Amino acid sequence: MMAWAHGMYGYGPPMGWGLLGWLYPLFLVGLLVLGAYLVARALAPKRQDRALEILKERYAKGEIDKETFERMKRDLA
Incomplete structure (x- = not known):
């Protein structure tokens, strides 16, 4: 050394x-x-982007209604 x-x-x-x-x-x-x-x-994947994708998937599957989707989307922003 x-x-x-x-x-x-x-x-x-x-x-x-x-x-x-x-x-x-x-x-x-x-x-x-x-x-x-x-x-x-x-x-590394962006955490917020993944959360929004999950939210969109839940809305598309009918697990949440439009009002809940919009409220949760605002919360993520």
Whole structure:
């Protein structure tokens, strides 16, 4: 680990960076975590959209009447 932190063998930040030499790998890990979070968030279904779809399905099946549908739809907005 020390060899990597001091930039030996051409890997990692150059020697003489001091504290920045230790922050560099943390920065890279932070970027990876942020990227994974953003991808997961983009791929996750929107909760409110799913709730509205369920509400529309219940109305289409006749489980709820028009007034209930409109009231619940307003509540979701």
